[in-house]
Amino acid sequence: MSGRELLEVDALRSFAVFAEHRNFTAAAAALHISQPALHVKIRKLASALGVDLYERDGRRLTLTAAGERLAAYALDSRRRADEFLRELHHESAPTLTVAAGRGALRWVIGEPIRRIGRQGRRVHVITADRDAALAALNTGRADLAVIAHDPPGRQVEARQIAAYRQVLVIDDGHPLASRRQVRLRDLDGLDLVVPPAGRPHRRALDRSLLDAGVRWQVAAEVDGWDLLVHLAALGVGATVVNGCVGLPDGLRAVPIHGLPRIRYWAAWRPPRAHLVRDLLEQFGRAGTVVDRVGPRDGELR
Incomplete structure (x- = not known):
C-alpha cells in the first residue's frame, strides 16, 4: 500500500491519537485496539512514508519533525471531518x-x-x-x-x-510612588520579587538591570504575575510586571523608562x-x- 493510500485510511487516525497521547498504551486504549496492533499501524505508516515519526528519549516518546508535521495534518483532517458532520446536522x-x-x-x-x-x-x-x-x-x-x-x-x-509597558509595583507609601515614571537607576538598592532564574521575564530583567549598573537584591522568587503582585502586597519587596496586571488596594504601578514593552x-x-x-x-x-x-x-x- 502506498503512502498516499495509507494517509487516506485508518492509519492516519491512529497516528493522530498516538500523537495526542505520545504513549502507545494510552493511545491503544483510546482506539480500543491492542498495543501491538497500534505499533504495527504506525510502523507501516512510517515505512510507507519513508521517515521516522517518533523517537525515544529515555522513557519518553517524542515526535520527529516529520512526525509533528504528520500529526498536524492528521488532526487537521480529523477536524475537517468533524466540522463537516456538524454542518451536515446543523450543529x-x-x-x-x-x-x-x-x-x-x-x-x-x-x-x-x-x-x-x-x-x-x-x-x-x-x-x-x-x-x-x-x-x-x-x-x-x-x-x-x-x-x-x-x-x-x-x-x-x-x-x-497587545503591547504593555513594564511597571514597578510598590507600596503607595514608597518614595517612588509619587513619580509619573521611574528610570532603571531608580531601582538601585531595591529588594525585588522576581520570577525564578531562567524564565524569559527574569532573563530580560537581569540583563537590563545589569546594563544599567543597578544593584538589587532578590527578595523572593515566584512564578506568575499574580504571585509577584501578591508578595509585593505583603511587603516582601517591590516587583516589575506588565502594565496590564491588575493591582489590589495599597499598591501603585509606576511605568519604568528604559525597559522594552x-x-x-x-x-x-x-x-x-x-x-x-x-x-x-x-x-x-x-x-x-x-x-x-x-x-x-x-x-x-
Whole structure:
C-alpha cells in the first residue's frame, strides 16, 4: 500500500491519537485496539512514508519533525471531518482550543474569550509556556497560541495583539510612588520579587538591570504575575510586571523608562484560520494596547 493510500485510511487516525497521547498504551486504549496492533499501524505508516515519526528519549516518546508535521495534518483532517458532520446536522460551531500562559489568559485575552463565549462559541484552554504553546499549535492540538516577547517563526501566521509597558509595583507609601515614571537607576538598592532564574521575564530583567549598573537584591522568587503582585502586597519587596496586571488596594504601578514593552502575539496555522477568525476579530475590536497601566481592581478595561 502506498503512502498516499495509507494517509487516506485508518492509519492516519491512529497516528493522530498516538500523537495526542505520545504513549502507545494510552493511545491503544483510546482506539480500543491492542498495543501491538497500534505499533504495527504506525510502523507501516512510517515505512510507507519513508521517515521516522517518533523517537525515544529515555522513557519518553517524542515526535520527529516529520512526525509533528504528520500529526498536524492528521488532526487537521480529523477536524475537517468533524466540522463537516456538524454542518451536515446543523450543529453548533466547533470548539476553539487556545494555548497560552496563565498571565496572558487572565490579563491579556480573558475579555475576548469571554465575548466569544457569550456568542455561543465553546473555548478549550491549554495552559502552557511559550515553547509548549507553539508545540501544541504546530502539532495541531491547539488552534491558536498566544505568546509573549518575540514573534513566532514563519511557519505560522501571527498578529501582534497587545503591547504593555513594564511597571514597578510598590507600596503607595514608597518614595517612588509619587513619580509619573521611574528610570532603571531608580531601582538601585531595591529588594525585588522576581520570577525564578531562567524564565524569559527574569532573563530580560537581569540583563537590563545589569546594563544599567543597578544593584538589587532578590527578595523572593515566584512564578506568575499574580504571585509577584501578591508578595509585593505583603511587603516582601517591590516587583516589575506588565502594565496590564491588575493591582489590589495599597499598591501603585509606576511605568519604568528604559525597559522594552512586552508584546503579545496570536499565532495560528493557515489550515485553522477559519476557526480562529472570530477570536482574532475580538482582538481587533479591543485594539492593540500600548502604554496601558493595569486597573487597580484587577478587571480588564
